[in-house]
Amino acid sequence: MSFKIINKSQKSLARIGTLKTKHGVIKTPFFMPIATRGSVKSLTSEDLKKLGAQIVLANSYHLYLKPSLSVIKKSKGLHQFINWPGPILTDSGGYQVFSLGSKEQGTRNREQKKFVKITEKGVEFRSVYDGSKHLFTPKSVIKMQETFGSDIMMVLDVCSPAKCSYSQAEKDLEITLKWAKEALKHKSKKENNQLFGIVQGALYKDLRLKSVKALSTLGFNGYAVGGLAVGESPSEMYKVLDYTVPELPQAKPHYLMGVGYPEQIVESVKRGIDMFDCVIPTREARHGRLYIHSSSIIVHRSFYKTINIKSEKFSQDISPINKNSNLPELRHYSKAYLRHLFSVNEPLALRLATLNNLEFYLGLMSEIRELIQSNKL
């Protein structure tokens, strides 16, 4: 068994454990910084190691289109290509196909949106880069992720919008389950990559439970809850977790895709989730929003705050970006300096802000693991 549970909290469904992968053992619960195009915005692998990142997530959709599979194959895999020796999880590309497809509608090209075509065979789409036509199938995305050498691969799924009709969600789920079976069938027996199934069903309890039941029978290495953080409220999301997670195989890792804000991570861990990824820390860094730890998670509901470092009020604030940071960069550069870098568009601004936010997120996971160990969460 690659997943071992070390301790279960007596206060909630939270658990700590270890997840063994081809490229190392990860302590759970964990957070995955996002290397969309094979790079965590502005950081090197050395930076990620210093931050204590255990694993990164890369997006198959983007890497498939650019730089394309050939050079990754030539590099003998994604780890070598992006120079990251630790574990990598790759998504199936499906989510990007749908989300980038819909974005196009409002902005450039209605035809492009229309062109995201789901059939039982797979999903046809046009590249955001050059409009060229492509097809992802349950098999092709497995083969692609095997070419990457991903430690954890995700199945191709149809991510229903939060507010979709029952009949739409049911139809999407049907295809998702069909594809899940095919994905398993095409997974190479020679490789010891792990393959995760994805629970769908929008906000419909019976569909979610049907999804869980079907996937559990198939036997995946882990189970993701997909189709959340796509427009529903946090309480709707927690409700789905409340009835879904207890029905998942308990001996396998549980992954909540695309979530979320710090308090959502804490709430989801309490509901039995072990794995997270989210663009928030890196995306908000780009806009100068910094996450600041303010008290222990269990002491106060508002255990953190965010500041807009671009604000005029930091122009004379010569205190460190974070005096308690493990990183000399964040202890030695001042808030006023970082504010200045943003105000004159210096690229170092993004790097310092990203370091700050990822340190916060990874530190949060570390605190969560300690609290579960001591039965406080």
Place this chain on the structure above:
Amino acid sequence: MSFKIINKSQKSLARIGTLKTKHGVIKTPFFMPIATRGSVKSLTSEDLKKLGAQIVLANSYHLYLKPSLSVIKKSKGLHQFINWPGPILTDSGGYQVFSLGSKEQGTRNREQKKFVKITEKGVEFRSVYDGSKHLFTPKSVIKMQETFGSDIMMVLDVCSPAKCSYSQAEKDLEITLKWAKEALKHKSKKENNQLFGIVQGALYKDLRLKSVKALSTLGFNGYAVGGLAVGESPSEMYKVLDYTVPELPQAKPHYLMGVGYPEQIVESVKRGIDMFDCVIPTREARHGRLYIHSSSIIVHRSFYKTINIKSEKFSQDISPINKNSNLPELRHYSKAYLRHLFSVNEPLALRLATLNNLEFYLGLMSEIRELIQSNKL
């Protein structure tokens, strides 16, 4: 004496030595990476130390406008504000006033150009950021650089264009010499900052020599040759150095401002220059042009080459960016990966390219010093 000559080449006017400053001793000849707005594009101070940078140059004009003097004063100086513990040279701001002034003419606002107004008192200009009016005087730029705590300060000068008339160059020089005297008068006796004079005179030998003679009498800590690399040909520039540098005080450091390409640095060292700064390595990094060492300086005239890493031909090149680099980043990331980062606008691209180019320039200076030591240059 803060400047000590250790060895003079028997083959040329090249010399090696040490320049002692408030923040450390620098081996000469040296190159200064440019931290225009208080940051060497995308790099931290740790990166600069790893690269072996001995000193950085910051631009007074930009820092004066943004973040402005108040926060630098509050930080107790520029070293603390930009978190760089080594020596800093700041320019007087004059060059930016003129060069940014003229750029405006062709682009946005003829009024702005017209508004760069030189009087005997100083130079009036409008901010590139908000159009506000400002005045730099020989005294004010010294006081500004003393506020920065600069190790090496530059006098306010009038940089004549390469192709200017004799009468214009003569007039500019007259003001430059007047300002040089005033600058010296206003330099604080309490601080042990060094102050450098700047030789002007365009391409007119008698004006250059007049400038040298007048400045030498005044007694500066070092002497810069200004008004070069502003549009003249390399051979015109070398000609100016040929008759100017031998007349400068030989016991003082000689600084060629804003130069240049690697072969120009080598040629200028042979003509007795000890100090350089240039935007080339950082600016060209932004455009994906990488400097690659190819043979010893003395073996072959073309001792380096540049490559355009954005070119399609690197898309499958999985060889390291620089297998001989001292930096793990440049040994472990491939050319194909760097090309990919540029092609999808990942900010890490700029960082890796900047590291490569600065390592090349700083390595070039190190090779130059060794060759002078062994009388080979």
